[in-house]
Amino acid sequence: MQSPFRTRVKICCISSIAEAQTAIQLGADALGLVGRMPSGPGVVADELAAQVVQATPPPIATFMLTSETTVADIVAHQRRVGANTIQLVDAVPADTYTQLKALLPAVKLVQVIHVIDERTIDEALLAVQLGADALLLDSGNPNLVVKELGGTGRIHNWQVSRRIVEQSSVPVFLAGGLNEGNVREAIETVRPFGLDICSGVRTNGQLDAQKLEVFIKLVQQLA
Ligand SMILES: O=C(O)c1ccccc1N[C@@H]1O[C@H](COP(=O)(O)O)[C@@H](O)[C@H]1O
Secondary structure (H helix, E strand, C coil): CCCCCCCCCEEECCHHHHHHHHHHCCCEEEEECCCCCCCCCCCHHHHHHHHHHCCCCCCCCCEEEEECCCCHHHHHHHHHHCCCCEEEECCCCCCHHHHHHHHHCCCEEEEEEEEEEEEEHHHHHHHHHHHEEEEEEEEEECCCCEECCCCCCCCCCCCHHHHHHHHHCEEEEEEEECCCCHHHHHHHHCCCCCCEEEEHHCCCCCHHHHHHHHHHHHHHHHH
């Protein structure tokens, strides 16, 4: 039976205003703009990210991905880009959410949780308790010498993700290696609030309208 809830779609690694427009026309609910990262293919300059934010109409959400971990650096990054949502791709100190909400009350905070093993569940629930407005489950590895904080093209253990969705009191996005071939299984296994995709809708690094259209249509049929 079809769920009465629509699975939201966030298109990440937006690298131009034209890509943003294509994503919106094809049904994206949110756009992701990747800031400076230790690794990954999707980074864009803050100036370009700010232009995309300016060109994005409501109700489309603009997610600014930041690898910064201090309140001052995160706020400075948000002020440069102007996005309405901050996606924290690395772990941050416990009081960060409260401080960011005081300084940026209109901006939503999405904490990325890199799903590694069952211990990740506690990490996710703690972020919710501390003030994250949503979670985004990805497949990076922050424990490597050169941190992987997303954009890996890999899936992770969706059974762990499912348990996080079941226990979270805030919306949960699923990311990491999604594509048209695995999206059905992803939705059926994890039942996320939304999906987040980068490499699965790209060809030679560019947003591929055909792949995106297929992906979004599949999500709309399955949700
Ligand atoms: O894309 C990047 O370069 C990147 C770097 C560091 C953190 C996050 C990054 N992108 C995010 O990673 C997810 C998953 O990407 P993929 O679908 O597995 O290719 C993507 O949705 C972005 O949010």
